[in-house]
Amino acid sequence: MGHMNAIKSLRAETDLSYRLRLSKQEETKLNRALKYFPIIEVEYTLRPVA
Amino acid sequence: MKVDVVVTPDFLYSKQFHMGKENFWVIVDDGQGEILHYEEFGISTKNLEYGKRIVPVELSFYLPFKGGKRDYVMTILSERFVGVDKEIEIDLSNVMVHSEKTEYTDLLNLRPLPISTLHNKDFEGLFTHIKYFNPVQT
Numbered sequence: 458m459g460h461m462n463a464i465k466s467l468r469a470e471t472d473l474s475y476r477l478r479l480s481k482q483e484e485t486k487l488n489r490a491l492k493y494f495p496i497i498e499v500e501y502t503l504r505p506v507a
Numbered sequence: 508m509k510v511d512v513v514v515t516p517d518f519l520y521s522k523q524f525h526m527g528k529e530n531f532w533v534i535v536d537d538g539q540g541e542i543l544h545y546e547e548f549g550i551s552t553k554n555l556e557y558g559k560r561i562v563p564v565e566l567s568f569y570l571p572f573k574g575g576k577r578d579y580v581m582t583i584l585s586e587r588f589v590g591v592d593k594e595i596e597i598d599l600s601n602v603m604v605h606s607e608k609t610e611y612t613d614l615l616n617l618r619p620l621p622i623s624t625l626h627n628k629d630f631e632g633l634f635t636h637i638k639y640f641n642p643v644q645t
Binding site for chain 1: 509510518521581583585588590591592597599604
C-alpha cells in the first residue's frame with residue numbers, strides 16, 4: 458500500500474511534536490508536507506456487459 | 508465487464524512539489540501477472556488549492572471476463588512520487604456470466620403417444636399427416 462496509510466495516520470495525529478519529539482517549527486513544516494503528499498481515495502463499480 | 512473507477516485526490520497543491528497535472532497509472536492484472544488493462548490519467552492540481560472544491564477523476568474501461576473464481580488486482584500508482592500506490596482487489600465472486608455450453612435435457616425413454624391421446628377431434632384434425640407424436644411432443 459506504499460506510504461499512504463502511514464501518511465494518513467500521521468495526518469490524523471493531533472500532537473506530532475510530542476509524538477515525534479519535534480520543535481513547533483519542525484512540526485509546522487511536517488504538517489505542511491503531509492498535506493502535500495498525494496494521497497488518493499479509490500472507489501470502483503463493476504458492470505457486466507454482453 | 509465494465510469498470511468505473513472514481514479517484515478522489517486528498518492533498519493540497521504546492522508549486523514547490525507538484526506539477527500542473529499529477530500523472531498516475533492504473534494497471535489491472537489477473538492476479539497471475541498477466542496485464543489486462545493499463546492507462547495513464549492526470550489529476551489537475553489547479554483544483555487542489557486550499558479551500559477549493561475537490562473534483563474527482565472518473566475512469567471507465569472494459570476488462571475481459573470468462574467466469575471462474577479468480578480475482579483481478581487493480582494497482583494505481585503515481586508517476587512521480589515513490590510510495591504513492593494503491594492495490595485493490597476486484598471482487599469477481601458475485602459476477603455471473605452465461606455459460607458457453609448449450610443446456611439441454613436428455614430425452615426420456617417414452618413410448619410415442621398416438622394422436623388420439625389429445626381426446627379432442629378438432630386438435631386431432633391438425634395432425635392428420637402423422638399417427639404418433641415425436642419424442643419431444645410426447
